[in-house]
Amino acid sequence: MKKSLREIIMRAIERGRERGELADGPLPPVMLEYPKEERHGDYATNIAMTIASRQRRSPREVADIIVRWLEDEPGIIERVEVAGPGFINFFLKEDYWRHFLAEADRQGERYGAGGVGMGKKVLVEFLSANPTGPLHIGHGRIAAFGDVLANILEKVGYEVQREYYINDIGTQMELLGRSVYIRYLQEWEKKVELPTDGYRGEYIKEIARQFKETEGDKYLPLSEGEVVDLFGQKASEVILGWIKDDLKRFRVRFDRWYRERDLYRxxxxxxxxxxxxxxxxxxxxxxxxxxxxxxxxxxxxxxxxxxxxxxxxxxxxxxxxxxxxxxxxxxxxxxxxxxxxxxxxxxxxxxxxxxxxxxxxxxxxVQLVNLLRGGKQVSMSTRAGEFTSLREVMDEVGVDACRYFFMLRRAESPLDFDLELAKKQGEENPVYYVQYAHARIASIFKKAAEKEVKIPSFDEVDTSLLRLPQERGLAKRVAIFPEFLEGMALSLEPHRLTSYLQDLAGLFHGYYNRYRIISQDTEMTKARLLLVKIIKGVLRSSLELLGVLAPEQM
RNA sequence: GCGCCCAUAGCUCAGUUGGAUAGAGCGACGGACUACGAAUCCGUAGGUCGCAGGUUCGAAUCCUGCUGGGCGCGCCA
Incomplete structure (x- = not known):
């Protein structure tokens, strides 16, 4: 719909030119934005300001000319005004945003799907952590980021391949092999020391013990040179297994695990x-x-x-x-x-x-995660073996909160992750705010079912009853959802989704608290049930993109 | 020394690719449940957008130079 408004504006400029009121010349793209304040209308454009200097007129004069030649063929505009330094503000017809509810209701879960990515293929390679140790919290951030970005790209129509590149060969593997081998010998009470650059984590001992149990002493007679490669390979397979388990639990999916070894092979x-x-x-x-x-x-x-x-x-x-x-x-x-x-x-x-x-x-x-525990810095070197694993954080904080927390920040922004704080946020974490909005609507539906009120679809409802500013605002949030997804896909900034959710959930909570969905007025009840049903759908698909559960009750 | 990233409310961070009076959450303070869930809502307080210049109708946003912090600068990844 942005498009048709843009065309209306461009045609007005054309007409102005034909009448000689505006000079010819290259026309910059007509930018339409959503003004922050409602009194500035539903859409605003700065086109008059951007072309004013070339027109040798003041921006406001240019704006007046454009407004004079506007012809609203689709009949969507209520009124137009020139404001501030030369903005043209568009106030759309009262029912404008409500029309999108039809679309959203008809498409259901597919609402917002398709668009800019249709017919295009994208490969997202992410994480690709070396299989030399378990995933830590920093990996978690990258995993969440990559997964959510891939989800969004998929949503807007891209054919997405998610790939994990495994460095399963080379010096790191050798070092891993040696480290496990030494620990293996130590399991047999041999007096050997780990090299200073070896992997020192507890998990190396764990793997060595595992080897002792499954393989027995059969590697004892062999020299280090003979077994290092084997140990490295086996250990990395064990670790890779852990990584895959963690990722599964963290709800991160890959289509392909690409092995460096295969490149050589x-x-x-x-x-x-x-x-x-x-x-x-x-x-x-x-x-x-x-x-x-x-x-x-x-x-x-x-x-x-x-x-x-x-x-x-x-x-x-x-x-x-x-x-x-x-x-x-x-x-x-x-x-x-x-x-x-x-x-x-x-x-x-x-x-x-x-x-x-x-x-x-x-x-x-993606900036690294600065891990703190109770305000005290924790070292994150895998080799030194002092790290906090993703698994531990998942256990302490929960997958939903953890993923949401990561997506709250832009990739370039460094993240202080304090475990104590994150746990405390188990209560106050914004993720619950959004989930609660979803559960609340589910609860309304339960209530409706008790009263034997059916959840209606669009054609059963007179949406013109939804004239409250809150209802208009909610309909607008629903309407812009598809282009919001596009914006994230084009900018590769999936973190915006949490802001959108916060905003949508907030508006809903305010609305819910002030007005009743289910009332004596059956027509109004139907209209509002439809509205919240659609909001529930948008909340749900957004949470799905984030890999966060949308609970029916909490 | 060179390069990349960051600096916005007491804290953690957004800011629609340059727009109008810079926003949210947490924390603080004051209010709202005999009707759909109070994990919620309503209100108040809180700012030299690190500093100094520049670009233009207009800058938190772009450019230059500083300051402070993180990371990188290997025949490591």
Whole structure:
């Protein structure tokens, strides 16, 4: 509907030009916004202000001319005014927003689905935490963010692939293997010490004990060199199992688990190095092979093959991203922890070097979580083994509150997560506010059922009875839901959903507290039941996008 | 030293891609249940949008320079 209003405005400008009241020239896009204050109308445009200087007239004069030539063909406008420095404010007909209730009711759960993403494919790679330790709270934030973003993209029509890239090979795996091996020996009372850079977490001992039980002493006679690889592999499978369990419990779903090992197995890493060599984009220096990333905006060149002949993670990452591009997505999204930001220029360099479109590749950095316990900082190093696992937080805080809490903040905003505070928020957490609105409506329905009142659909209801400002406001929130989803998908900012929910739930609670849904007036009762039914639906699908439960009772 | 991110109410944070008198939650204070759930609602108090310039009709938002905090700068990931 924004579109038709925009056309009305553009046609008015055209007419003004034809009559010579406005000068020709390029026309900037007509921006329509929802004014914060109701007395500024339902929509406002700043077009007069943006073209005024070129017209050599004051913004208000230009606005007056545009208003004079407005023709409201669809008949949606109640009145128009020029206000402030030159805004044109549109007040729409009283029934305007209510018309959207029909759409929302007819489409039910699908309301808001489809749109900007239709016919497009997007790959969201997120989390991709190394299988060297259990997920911690910082991973949780990225997991929630990626999952919700993917949900939203899916909602607006994209075909979404969610992918987790597993670094299951290389130096980290070796170190993991060695650490478990040492612990395994210690289980057999051998006098060996963990290397200083080894993984020190309790979970390593747990895996070692598990090995002792299932495999017995059969690795004792073998040398470290013979078993490190095996231990690393087995341990990472155990850990990956934990990760998958945690994610399942955290309601995060992946379509594909992409193994770095497979890249090697299929020769993609060798092939990418070959390709770079052919293009003259690598050179040897001090025994290592360097990629000329500085040619493409990186601050310096990067090693892809070490002097000892092993490839770096960067090399397989290039191969992986090439492979992603070849799968022909319209958009490739990588979600990384902010500590990887230095990696962006080199990845972009690699993409350009291979001749791919840089604009299709987007990296979202999620700031790390600063974990506190009772105001005291907790170290988060996996290797040091001091971390608070996602599992522990899920147990303490609950999945709903935890996910909602993460989505309250923008990705770029660092997050202080105080466990004591989060637990306290178990009572005060905004998630309950929204869930309560949903449960309340469910409760109204129960009441209606007791009174044998049917929940109506749109054609059984005279919506013109809904003329309270609150009702108009609620209808408006429902009406803008689809474009709100689009906005999040285009900006890749899923955190806005919590603001929307807060706003919608707040309006509902106020309305509920002041007016009765079920009353003696049967027509009014039907109209209001329809309205809250639709609100319940929007609450529900929004919560679903957040991966938060929408309870019928609390 | 260089690069990225952050700085908005006492606290935690939003702010519709540059709009009109900057908003919410928590906390504080004062009110509202004999009718659909008080996990709610209504009201009050609380601000030099880190500082200084610049861009323009208009800046929390964009540019430059500072200050403070986080992160990164390896043949680690």
């Amino acid at each position: 299929e020769g993609l890493v060798t092939r990418i190095l070959e390709e770079l060599r052919k293009r003259g984009l690598v050179y040897e220096q001090e025994g290592a092979l360097w990629f000329k990333s500085s040619l493409f905006g990186d601050e310096k060149d990067r090693v892809v093959v070490r002097a000892n002949g092993t490839t770096t993670y960067f090399a397989s990452d290039i191969a992986y991203h090439k492979e992603k591009y070849e799968r022909e997505y319209n958009l490739l999204i990588d979600i990384w922890g902010a500590d990887h930001h230095g990696y962006i220029p080199r990845m972009q360099a690699a993409i350009q070097a291979l001749g791919y479109e840089k604009s299709r590749f987007k990296v979202i950095l």
